[in-house]
Amino acid sequence: MRVALLVTSLGALVAGAFVACGDSPSATSDGGTDAANADGGLVDGVAPGDDAGGFDGGKVDAGYLVGPERGWARESVHRIVWKAPAVDAGDVAPVVEATLDDGVSWQPVPEEQINVADHRVMFQVPAAGGTRVRVRITDRGLVTDTGPKNLIASQKRTYRWTKLTETAPFGPRDGTGGLVYHGRLYAIGGWNPDLHPITLTTNDVWSSADGLSWVQEKANTFLNPLTFDNNADWAGRHFGGYVVHDDKMFIVGGDPLQDDYQTDVWSSTTGKTWTRVTGNWGVTPSRAFQHVTEFLGKIWVMGGQGLTDYGTKRDPSGAYSDVWSSPDGLSWTQTMPTSGVWAPRGIIGNNAVFQGRMWIVGGGLYEDPLYPTGRYFADTWSSADGASWTREAEDPPFSPRRYNSLATFDGRLWVLGGYNDAEGNLADNWYSGDGSNWYPEGDPGLVSRHAGTVWVLDAKTMFWGSGNAFYDDGVTEKWLADMWKIEAIP
Incomplete structure (x- = not known):
């Protein structure tokens, strides 16, 4: 697919500076957690290449899951990330489960919502059942947990x-x-x-x-x-x-x-x-x-x-x-x-x-x-x-x-x-x-x-x-x- 056109503008637009609106394949994906200088708005405190967010959630320690603080709306999708333990246990897949009854019973999260390589779950909240949902990930002995999330009405249209x-x-x-x-x-x-x-x-x-x-x-x-x-x-x-x-x-x-x-x-x-x-x-x-x-x-x-x-x-x-x-x-x-x-x-x-x-x-x-x-x-x-x-x-x-x-x-x-x-x-x-x-x-x-x-x-x-x-x-x-x-x- 042709994503970009290389152009040179009036002798001053350097090749690679702008490619089809300027996009070129060398940027850091970022979840938006950079430090900022409130006095001038200049980027400060994040060296080029630092992972300050992005596709895998960035600065995430084992045991911490990224998710919104509000209630989770039914049928909405939430990114949940975890950091795998530094333990080589062979080819052992993590277990990703969800509960709608405060842990009385756990059901496996569908495989299509799990990306093991990126340690990421794109969890879709169930349309029905319970009043709270909780997601648990067990990866080579380390358990991480979202904690209970109150369920609110679906916003789907x-x-x-x-x-x-x-x-x-x-x-x-x-x-x-x-x-x-x-x-x-x-x-x-x-x-x-x-x-x-x-x-x-x-x-x-x-x-x-x-x-x-x-x-x-x-x-x-x-x-x-x-x-x-x-x-x-x-x-x-x-x-x-x-x-x-x-x-x-x-x-x-x-x-x-x-x-x-x-x-x-x-x-x-x-x-x-x-x-x-x-x-x-x-x-x-x-x-x-x-x-x-x-x-x-x-x-x-x-x-x-x-x-x-x-x-x-x-x-x-x-x-x-x-x-x-x-x-x-x-x-x-x-x-x-x-x-x-x-x-x-x-x-x-x-x-x-x-x-x-x-x-x-x-x-x-x-x-x-x-x-x-x-x-x-x-x-x-x-x-x-x-x-x-x-x-x-x-x-x-x-x-x-x-x-x-x-x-x-x-x-x-x-x-x-x-x-x-x-x-x-x-x-x-x-x-x-x-x-x-x-x-x-x-x-x-x-x-x-x-x-x-x-x-x-x-x-x-x-x-x-x-x-x-x-x-x-x-x-x-x-x-x-x-x-x-x-x-x-x-």
């Missing part, structure tokens, strides 16, 4: 997926901005070096009422970076920040693919014409891949990364976990943390406000001379004010990833697609009713992808598509511009 097209008229692209505004879906910009070999990215805008029929609202004017007027129009970009705020569509920052950090903010009420709010938002240091959302009547910028290849002495490389907000996109104020600090990161697409809180789920850091291993995260955080953060799930069942998309749909928090070093582009999608208990959404036949775009049209209809989605059956290989409609089934 049923959804219908319909593929609308594989050839949306705006063409294949990833990192496209997705907004729903006045009942229409908007696709904004994106990255495709095959179609745009000089600029790599585009600044066109398309809209649709149904995800199938699209109208071009704004033609691409980003044809030559050397002659482009950044004061008159916004430069092409991918994976910027996109929100609806104050009854306007906003573009907030972007990426460094044009050999500098995009720190501008633009707004529009039509998608056709755009007004520059500011050319430099004042969020410091300069960065790319920040997470942007709209919450409590403000635009929020969280985290992001500066890269050595694009940094200057004034804007050095770094990774950030700081939080900024603005009532208008022009004046920005930093919110200082009062409790809870998530590890510095960015590269999280779209955004989610869920249960009166804004959310950080997954994400990561690029490979960079200061962070040569890169990072992938899976942990889940939420905040009601941007200052106090709660870790809702340390090690959820989905794998660490960056370029995943977030959404709130049908009363559920969603994580869609993404990329990591071990698996490449990802096709799995997950949802949760509380941010702690997660359910895998069934496989509708999606091509795996990262940097896809999600649009939530209304309470019962969501669209998902585009992104770095390559179809390869061994004979035919093509980059899809597909669109899927997801409907909640009562």
Whole structure:
């Protein structure tokens, strides 16, 4: 499968620095337990290559199992990891059992939920029986135990997926901005070096009422970076920040693919014409891949990364976990943390406000001379004010990833697609009713992808598509511009 395109941008984009949104196979998967510097958001205390989480749960001692602190919802899936004892007892398989009657009787956990090599159980909570569940693992004489978990009602839902097209008229692209505004879906910009070999990215805008029929609202004017007027129009970009705020569509920052950090903010009420709010938002240091959302009547910028290849002495490389907000996109104020600090990161697409809180789920850091291993995260955080953060799930069942998309749909928090070093582009999608208990959404036949775009049209209809989605059956290989409609089934 073709997961990546190597590109070189205007003599400054080094080979290997960005591969199809920049992903290259040399990053550390991370459960999100890095130490963080609350004063500046710089990564601190974790040497490159340290295992601070990731696929096997990271810093886990024998006898300790990773799992959410809340009750376990019926039918949800939970990652349980254990550290095998340093005893060579030959080819002895661990015994994994569960009880619904406080240990009176134990039943074996199905083998398909157990990964012995990774010391991991992907435990699916039974749909019925008991009021508490407990999982026990016996591995060469060492017994580890989750302890009893209270059972709560299932959050599982049923959804219908319909593929609308594989050839949306705006063409294949990833990192496209997705907004729903006045009942229409908007696709904004994106990255495709095959179609745009000089600029790599585009600044066109398309809209649709149904995800199938699209109208071009704004033609691409980003044809030559050397002659482009950044004061008159916004430069092409991918994976910027996109929100609806104050009854306007906003573009907030972007990426460094044009050999500098995009720190501008633009707004529009039509998608056709755009007004520059500011050319430099004042969020410091300069960065790319920040997470942007709209919450409590403000635009929020969280985290992001500066890269050595694009940094200057004034804007050095770094990774950030700081939080900024603005009532208008022009004046920005930093919110200082009062409790809870998530590890510095960015590269999280779209955004989610869920249960009166804004959310950080997954994400990561690029490979960079200061962070040569890169990072992938899976942990889940939420905040009601941007200052106090709660870790809702340390090690959820989905794998660490960056370029995943977030959404709130049908009363559920969603994580869609993404990329990591071990698996490449990802096709799995997950949802949760509380941010702690997660359910895998069934496989509708999606091509795996990262940097896809999600649009939530209304309470019962969501669209998902585009992104770095390559179809390869061994004979035919093509980059899809597909669109899927997801409907909640009562």
